[in-house]
Amino acid sequence: MSESMNQQILLKSYPTGEPKESDFALVETAIPEPGEGEILSSTIYLSLDPYMRGRMSDRESYATPAKLGEVMMGSNVSQVVKSNNPKFSAGDFVLGYGGWQDYAIAQGETLRKLDPSQVPISYALGITGMPGMTAYFALLDIGKPKAGETMVVSAGSGAVGAVVGQIAKIKDCRAVGIVGSDEKCDYVVNELGFDACINRKTQDLNSALKAACPNGIDIYVDHTAGPILEAVLQNINLGARIPLVGLISQYNAETPPPGPNLMPLLVKRALIKGFLVGDYQQRHAEFMNDMSQWLQAGKLKYKEDIVKGLENAPRAFIGLLQGENFGKLIVQVSDDPTKK
Amino acid sequence: MSESMNQQILLKSYPTGEPKESDFALVETAIPEPGEGEILSSTIYLSLDPYMRGRMSDRESYATPAKLGEVMMGSNVSQVVKSNNPKFSAGDFVLGYGGWQDYAIAQGETLRKLDPSQVPISYALGITGMPGMTAYFALLDIGKPKAGETMVVSAGSGAVGAVVGQIAKIKDCRAVGIVGSDEKCDYVVNELGFDACINRKTQDLNSALKAACPNGIDIYVDHTAGPILEAVLQNINLGARIPLVGLISQYNAETPPPGPNLMPLLVKRALIKGFLVGDYQQRHAEFMNDMSQWLQAGKLKYKEDIVKGLENAPRAFIGLLQGENFGKLIVQVSDDPTKK
Numbered sequence: 028m029s030e031s032m033n034q035q036i037l038l039k040s041y042p043t044g045e046p047k048e049s050d051f052a053l054v055e056t057a058i059p060e061p062g063e064g065e066i067l068s069s070t071i072y073l074s075l076d077p078y079m080r081g082r083m084s085d086r087e088s089y090a091t092p093a094k095l096g097e098v099m100m101g102s103n104v105s106q107v108v109k110s111n112n113p114k115f116s117a118g119d120f121v122l123g124y125g126g127w128q129d130y131a132i133a134q135g136e137t138l139r140k141l142d143p144s145q146v147p148i149s150y151a152l153g154i155t156g157m158p159g160m161t162a163y164f165a166l167l168d169i170g171k172p173k174a175g176e177t178m179v180v181s182a183g184s185g186a187v188g189a190v191v192g193q194i195a196k197i198k199d200c201r202a203v204g205i206v207g208s209d210e211k212c213d214y215v216v217n218e219l220g221f222d223a224c225i226n227r228k229t230q231d232l233n234s235a236l237k238a239a240c241p242n243g244i245d246i247y248v249d250h251t252a253g254p255i256l257e258a259v260l261q262n263i264n265l266g267a268r269i270p271l272v273g274l275i276s277q278y279n280a281e282t283p284p285p286g287p288n289l290m291p292l293l294v295k296r297a298l299i300k301g302f303l304v305g306d307y308q309q310r311h312a313e314f315m316n317d318m319s320q321w322l323q324a325g326k327l328k329y330k331e332d333i334v335k336g337l338e339n340a341p342r343a344f345i346g347l348l349q350g351e352n353f354g355k356l357i358v359q360v361s362d363d364p365t366k367k
Numbered sequence: 368m369s370e371s372m373n374q375q376i377l378l379k380s381y382p383t384g385e386p387k388e389s390d391f392a393l394v395e396t397a398i399p400e401p402g403e404g405e406i407l408s409s410t411i412y413l414s415l416d417p418y419m420r421g422r423m424s425d426r427e428s429y430a431t432p433a434k435l436g437e438v439m440m441g442s443n444v445s446q447v448v449k450s451n452n453p454k455f456s457a458g459d460f461v462l463g464y465g466g467w468q469d470y471a472i473a474q475g476e477t478l479r480k481l482d483p484s485q486v487p488i489s490y491a492l493g494i495t496g497m498p499g500m501t502a503y504f505a506l507l508d509i510g511k512p513k514a515g516e517t518m519v520v521s522a523g524s525g526a527v528g529a530v531v532g533q534i535a536k537i538k539d540c541r542a543v544g545i546v547g548s549d550e551k552c553d554y555v556v557n558e559l560g561f562d563a564c565i566n567r568k569t570q571d572l573n574s575a576l577k578a579a580c581p582n583g584i585d586i587y588v589d590h591t592a593g594p595i596l597e598a599v600l601q602n603i604n605l606g607a608r609i610p611l612v613g614l615i616s617q618y619n620a621e622t623p624p625p626g627p628n629l630m631p632l633l634v635k636r637a638l639i640k641g642f643l644v645g646d647y648q649q650r651h652a653e654f655m656n657d658m659s660q661w662l663q664a665g666k667l668k669y670k671e672d673i674v675k676g677l678e679n680a681p682r683a684f685i686g687l688l689q690g691e692n693f694g695k696l697i698v699q700v701s702d703d704p705t706k707k
Contacts, residue, residue, distance in 0.1 A: 252629055271633050285625030289592055292641035293611050299629065300638035 033058045034337055035098045036127040041084055045279045045348065050083070051099070051341040058130050066115050066133050068105035073127060073337070073358040074152035075101070075344045076186070077250075080278040099127040099340075102157065104141065104148050106364065115140070120365070122151040127340050129360060143365040146322060153186050153355035154329040155318055161272060161304040162190035163314050165248055167198075168307075169270035169300050174199035176245035177264075179236070181255045183224065184211040184330075186355035187272060191248045192221045193327050200246070203239045205232075205255055207350040214353070219328055232258035243267075249299075251276045252286065260291040267297035278348060330354030373398045374677055375438045376467040381424055385619045385688065390423070391439070391681040398470050406455050406473050408445035413467060413677070413698040414492035415441065415684045416526070417590075420618040439467040439680075442497065444481065444488050446704065455480070460705070462491040467680050469700060483705040486662060493526050493695035494669045495658055501612060501644040502530035503654050505588055507538075508647075509610035509640050514539035516585035517604075519576070521595045523564065524551040524670075526695035527612060531588045532561045533667050540586070543579045545572075545595055547690040554693070559668055572598035583607075589639075591616045592626065600631040607637035618688060670694030 032055040039052045061067040079101060082093040093100060103126070107119040112135040115121065121138040125131025141148050146155055153159060165187075172178055178195040182188040183204020192215060195202040204215040204224045212224035223239035225232065236244070236258055243264035249256055253276030259269075277284055292299065307314075321327045332354040334343040340358045347356050372395040379392045401407040419441060422433040433440060443466070447459040452475040455461065461478040465471025481488045486495055493499060505527075512518055518535040522528040523544020532555060535542040544555040544564045552564035563579040565572065576584070576598055583604035589596055593616030599609075617624050632639065647654075661667045672694040674683040680698045687696050 256629075271629060274630055274633060277628070277630070283628035283630055285627070286629045287626050288617070288623035289596075289611060289626045289639065289641075290614055290617070290623055292639060293614060293643070294641065296641040296643050296646060298638055298640035299632060301629075301632035301634065301636040303633070303636050306636060 031058065032056065033128055033130045035129070036337065036340055037097060038083060038093050038095055038099050040095065042080075042279070044281060046080065046083065046341070046345050048341045048345070053338055059132050061109055061111050061132050064112050064135065066107055066112050066121075066135060066138060067109045067130060068107045068121055068123065068125065068133065068138075069130055070103045070105045070125060070128065070337075070360040071120075071363050072104040072149045072152055072333075073101055073340060073360055074103065074156070075340065075347050075352075075356045075358060076158070077273055077275050077278060077347060079344065080348055100124065101126050102152055103131070103360075104151055105131065120148050122156065127337065129337065145319070148363065148365055149331060149333075149357060150329065152357050153331065154190055154322070154327065155315065157304055158186035158355060159190050159318060160307060160311070160314050161302070162187045162194060162248075163318065164304065164307045164310070165270040165272050165302045166191050166194055166246070169302060170246040170248060170268050172198040172200045172246055175201075177201040177203065177240045177242055178246040178248070179203045179205065179240065179244050179259060180248040180250070181205045181227075182250040182273075182275065182350075183221065184215050184219075184353065185250070188248070188250065189215065189219055189330065189354070190327065193219055194321075195246075196220050196222075197321060197326055201240070201242075203236075208353075211353060214330070218330075227255060233261055236262045246270075248272060250274075253277060253284070257287040260287050263291055263295050263297050265295050265297075267295055269297065269299040270302045271299055272302050275348065332356045333359050335359045371398065372396065373468055373470045375469070376677065376680055377437060378423060378433050378435055378439050380435065382420075382619070384621060386420065386423065386681070386685050388681045388685070393678055399472050401449055401451050401472055404452050404475065406447055406452050406461075406475060406478060407449040407470060408447045408461055408463065408465065408473065408478075409470055410443045410445045410465060410468065410677075410700040411460075411703050412444040412489045412492055412673075413441055413680060413700055414443065414496070415680065415687050415692075415696045415698060416498070417613055417615050417618060417687060419684065420688055440464065441466050442492055443471070443700070444491055445471065460488050462496065467677065469677065485659070488703065488705055489671060489673075489697060490669065492697050493671065494530055494662070494667065495655065497644055498526035498695060499530050499658060500647060500651070500654050501642070502527045502534060502588075503658065504644065504647045504650070505610040505612050505642045506531050506534050506586070509642055510586040510588060510608050512538040512540045512586055515541075517541040517543065517580045517582055518586040518588070519543045519545065519580065519584050519599060520588040520590075521545045521567075522590040522613075522615065522690075523561065524555050524559075524693065525590070528588070528590065529555065529559055529670065529694070530667065533559055534661075535586075536560050536562075537661060537666055541580070541582075543576075551693060554670070558670075567595060573601055576602045586610075588612060590614075593617060593624070597627045600627050603631055603635050603637050605635050605637075607635055609637065609639040610642045611639055612642050615688065672696045673699050675699045 250273040252274040532542040590613040592614040
């Protein structure tokens, strides 16, 4: 990598099924100059999230599609190099949406300044960022947990799921995770304090759910749809609430697969409701207030899975869709000056 | 039929797929004697409703299964013949749950007295009874219609659907029905005042919905699940609400079929919620208050499809599941003394 160039990862082709490394291209361009009112910043951390798969397609998703030949989009934490905007100065740490590249230009209104003395700057991509907000509002606003209820979350050790389970515990619920390995099960139970965990790869979902949820399921925070949702529906209680946060199980599907039979919703007068964190931007302060209190009180633990090197982002992203990450997946693009 | 005997229709076998007449048996027994506190009444009208199919099975539904060899259950309007309960007198008209038979014994708390001077007594099986309450609360409590929104209802000329559409009009929504014949389309538009109607048997659902709902769909009151729900999901607006009232399309299925792909729920942050009218019994007065006002003001029209003769109940019920009825299907078991 040349110090004076900007490495970028472009989307070369819309993947068919699972993305391949050849769907991406690494290119070098000149470091851009910020125009009037603009800010140039240097990426430190880049976030990789399942929703990105939905954008790598012409199909309608909850966001506009990524364009072929352009830089892959994504949130990152970066440091301001040069600012033509009076609100930002060189050296500031910011959260932005610069995408998969070393350097990005932004308008001031798309950046949020980060205070490295509060929490580690990388947390803004996870527990105090979009995944944390997703966990917080999906669980509290749609799930509406009551003490003593049972809450199940799929992708339970992931960036959202780990926070969902811990907030459910703060709300005095029984928290049950569904994850993809025994190591992750061990983590969510012994490190994060979930009450039980199911390894979806080795256990029969229906019987494992019955064993882990002896009083049935009141809330299911769904990241996957597919067979996990079907099994959960067989075990829901009267009035169950199911925030639908993602459909990881079908992100790579060429044709949308059928969904679950909905009879259990009728029998149990339960609800499924789609959730998108963007709808909650105006409630960010409420979220940050609770989260910083809980973090300071040691009630929330957080694990990051840090992959080094921008060039490794495509491979890491492919692994994310296969559940290979363990904790919030981020790519470290350059040194973090807040860590000595 | 012997005047001194009680004709009954029993459930002989759980149907495989579509019920057949041979799944039922007509028998005659002695007219029972009411015990202490009990009431003997003579059936005038018997209600036939799709939910009954769900009970004719060992499978879990939203009600306990019917037992083989017992009288088919169901609501009826009847006249008290003999009462050992001080709250009821011979000659009273009552709504009860006596099932498919000429005479039934009931405890007082399971009967509700009807006032024939208010609305026709048969209405208690329809527009002012369970189907009317279903329409009222499913639309208002889950659908939450706002003026100017578009509301679609399947089985739009049926006992529930016809009321849903008319209440949607009262709430200043655009009302669109989905029905099974041109005659029913004509009825809901020209008699009931729906804005548009789709014949699901002759029209392509997706394009017909786009044409009938130029501003998209905000509320869908679903009686069917299956292909209609799938087509509706392709056309919902942001924040759409879908009360799930029935799954007629699968009541005869031996194995629960898959449901719709749920991506549109996520994209549109929409909700599907199961509805059961039994949950709203404590709000009966609120319902009756609005409904009688609307009926008296001529804002609600109501059509009954009356089949004569208890012995014809099985055939009529089979037709109901195939959409052959036109209006609320009831069986007239004996003369209605309130009609001269």
